[in-house]
Amino acid sequence: MEFEQIQQTLVANATDVEKAGFYKKTYLHVALALLAFIVVETIMIQTVPVEWIAAMFDGKFMWLFIIGLFWLGSVISTKMSFAPSRNQQYLGLGLYVILEAIIFLPMIYIAASYTGAEILLQAALLTLAMFAGLTAVVFLTRTDFSFLRTALIVGGFISLGLIAAGAIFGFNLGLWFSVGMVVLASGSILYQTSQIKDNYGTEQYVGAALQLFASVMLLFWYILRILMSRRN
Incomplete structure (x- = not known):
């Protein structure tokens, strides 16, 4: 009962000290999730057999199965x-971090093997820069980005449909799809940041961190794809 009573205090209605504590915990957990992702991904790259990694994207239905499990x-x-x-x-x-590490495994392996670690660093820096900029937009402009919810839901379903069609029929979605997904991920960061600022409870920082981490990883995925396509 004590937790439920604390959780009912919205960040928007909290004191400045409570807000500062919530934001500190939320973004600390996002940073820890990113660090955990790097550690888990590194372990997987070093221990998972190459044949298993190749099997993840060799068959059209295998990748769909992995996406479904994800x-x-x-x-x-x-x-x-x-x-x-x-x-x-x-x-x-923790479960979500492991899931992200699994879904990223083939692309990280390809990027590290054929283009070098430099492209991973470039994608990571671009992602963090965009995340910081989008976060600043929400907090500095005080804009309510909840209006993006419908567009994000529709865009999410359309993108999943295109990804499934691409996997089944074997066509490449191309550069412009990746650009569109970067826009979608950016909108998701704006929306989620706005939500944690206005509609989350002060004790929901773990859930808030997961939502932000998911959006950051989506952004990183498609920035990395764009950079990799430019190297081909």
């Missing part, structure tokens, strides 16, 4: 990250 796992981990139990929240965030 989506299901994302739903479960997100629900866990907002559970009353703090342990469940951390389990949810």
Whole structure:
């Protein structure tokens, strides 16, 4: 009951000290999730056999199966990250980090093997710069970006449909699809940042961190794809 009472305090209605504490915890957890992703991804690159990595994107239906498992796992981990139990929240965030590491494994392997680690660093720096800039827009302009919700939902379903069609019929979605997904991910960061500022409880920082981490990883995925396409 004590947790539920604390959770009912919205960040928008909290004191300046409570807001500062919430933001500090949220972005600290985002940073820890990114660090955990790097550690888990590094371990996977060094330990998972190359044949297994190749099998993830060799078959058209294998990749769809992996995406389906990723989506299901994302739903479960997100629900866990907002559970009353703090342990469940951390389990949810940890599960999502592992899921991201698995889904990224083939592309990170290709990038590191054929284009070198430099392109990964470039993509990471661009992603962090865009994330910082978009976050600043929300906090400095005080704009409510909740109006983006419908566009993000529609865009998400369209992109999933195109990804599924590309996997089934074997066509490349191309550069402009990646650019569109960067726009979608940027909109998601604006929306999620606006949500945690106005509609989250002061004790929901783990769930808030997961939402931001998911948007950052989506942005990183397509920035990396764009950079890799320019090297080909």
